[in-house]
Amino acid sequence: MASNSRHSRTPNTGLANLLDQAKWSRSQFAQIVNRIGAEAGLELRYDQSAVSHWVAGTMPKEQVRPLIVEAFSRKLGRPVTHAEAGLPVVSSAYTSTLTSLTSGSEGTPGTPGALGPSAPPGSSGVNTLEELVDMGRADMDPSRRNVIAAGLFSAAIVVPLFPDLAQAADRNAPPAGKRTVRIGAPQVQAVRTMTDRIADILDELGGGHARPMAAAFLVNTVMPWLKAEAPEAVRKDMLSAASDLVYLTGWMAMYERAHGLGQQYYLRALELAGAAEDHVTYCRTLRGMSLQASNLGYGKRALELADSAAEASPKAGPRLRAFLSGQQAHSAAMVGDRRQAFARLRETETALTKADNRRESVGGYDHTAYLFHMSHVLYEFKDLPGSITALQQSLRTQAKNERQGRVHFLAVLAQRQLELGHLEAACVSWWQFLDDYEHVSSARGDEHFETMRRRLKPYVKTWAVRKLRPKIDEVAALKG
Structure with missing residues (x-):
């Protein structure tokens, strides 16, 4: 192959750096790869010269790449990805670490990164855990966050169906092997507790502070636990807890x-x-994906996702039912379906009357959120005064520690008040927005701040804006 020719090889600096970190000679590394290969049922006879060729740029065989990654992960005591080792992700199910987590019994745990059976027809072979490690590492590094944030949203992306995901996990049972860490219910509870704490920090201080914390916890703690030995019930609980954390990080x-x-x-x-x-x-x-689509103006896609979420959860409790139907109401309004939008709002209100008073940090829904959805529906159908009233009612019921949400609610309220021609009321709302915004690190808050300054430019000589101006300048200086 041309990519392996003498003239086109590019030295693998990633692999060389990992060898330095592990303090392994090339001969030692070859022996370790051979040993891990034996665990997976492979008879390998690599030596120092093979490793030298890899470092020089020759690509290891496809089935050997996961062994290389696993060797460094064990030695360094942290997740190491194919990308970090300068290797392309294997296109088949060889590296299906997620599969190795969800299959097998307590007595025959799978080996992290070990070889599995061939991917079934149509399988993408995507390594979920490795992708999360790469995403999380970039997300917790300020110098790389702008790069990963530049990826484009796709309104046409294929969303996997729940039965297909479950069947894919059951299809591929990994071979027996050894694991060096064992987890139990306390580790699962630790993930759920940390997720709750991160959600609290998000509410109070904003995503700019909370998201790097979530990414760091995901990479440094949750990923090793996902690869640990555990009884089947604990393994499933850990996957579920990790899913909640990843959902929150995506939000x-x-x-x-x-x-x-x-x-x-x-x-x-x-x-x-x-x-x-x-x-x-x-x-x-x-x-959550429906909410994202609606935020970007993809009403039809938002409704498809919201309806799919509701249809996939026939046994939802009243609070989850409200959580799902509220988003259906907003999405239906975006496509002009008045009958469905208001029917969904009634369903949401009815479900909330049957829900308990428990506050859920992830996926929670309450009367405040319901009123916010009502405001969106009314706004879509050109009832601007009704939308403003619903927003004001929503703000009155909002918890005091939910500062990030209040920043968004107040900014939207002020914009709609100005749209209605109520400049003084809008300035009062923007003053309140500034009081909260100065305490929050939020890109959406930054966007609202710039929108406020732009929309107030035509009114700079009015009394209300002159009164607000010192406050705007003070916060602008604070934010830098």
């Missing part, structure tokens, strides 16, 4: 206007939920 990326990245997190959350056989998290993530 934050979406909220921070990194829509391509948010969509990728959502897709990975779907895959984890399917592997965990967790219908609720799968449906909740579909609903």
Whole structure:
């Protein structure tokens, strides 16, 4: 192949760097790869010269690449990905780490990164966990976040069906092997507790602070636990807890206007939920994808996703039912379906009357959210005064610690008040917006701030805007 010719090889600096970090000689590394290969049923006879060829740029055989990644992961005590090792992801199910997590019993755990059976026809062979590690590492690195955030949102992306995800997880049972870490219910609870805490930080301080924390926890703690030995029930619970965390991280990326990245997190959350056989998290993530589509103006796609989420969750409790039908109402309004939009709003209100008062950090829904959806529906049908009233009612019921949400609600309220011609009322709302915005790190908040300054330019000589101007300048200086 041309890519392996003497003249076109590019030295594999990633592999060389990992060898330095592991403090392995090339001969030692060859022996370790041979040993891990034996665990997977392969008879390998690599030596120092083979490793030298790899470092020089020769590509290892496809079935050997996962062994290389696994060797470094074990030695360094952290997830190592194909990309970090300078290797392309294997196109078949050889690296289906997700499959190795969800199959097998406690007595015959699969080996992380070990070889599995060939991918079934039509399988993409996507390695969910490796992709999450690469995404998470970039997300927690300020110098790389702008690069990964530049990915484009796709309105036509194929969304995997829940039964297909579950069947794909069941299809591929990995060979027996050894694992060096064992997890139980306490580790699952730790992931859920951290997810709750990150959601609280998101509410109070914004996604700019919370998302790097989520990414770091995902990469450094959750990924190794997902590859650990565990009883089947614990393994499924850990996949479910991880799916919730990935869903939340995707929601934050979406909220921070990194829509391509948010969509990728959502897709990975779907895959984890399917592997965990967790219908609720799968449906909740579909609903998040609908919200993202609606934020970008794709009304038809938003409705398709919202309807799919509701249809996939026939046994949803009242709060989840409200969570799903509220988004259906907004999406139906976007496509001009007045009858369906208001019918869904009635369903949402009825479901909320049957729900308990528990506050859920991920996928929660309450009267505040219902009123916000009502405001959206009314606005889509040109009832601007009714939309403003619903927003004001929503703000009155909002919890005091939900500062990021209040920043968004107040900015939308002010814009609609100005649209109605109520400049002074809009300035009052923008003053309140600034009070909260100065405490929050949020790309959406930044966008609202710039929208406010742009929309107030024609009114700079009015008394209301002159009064607001010092506050705007103060916050602008604070934000830098």
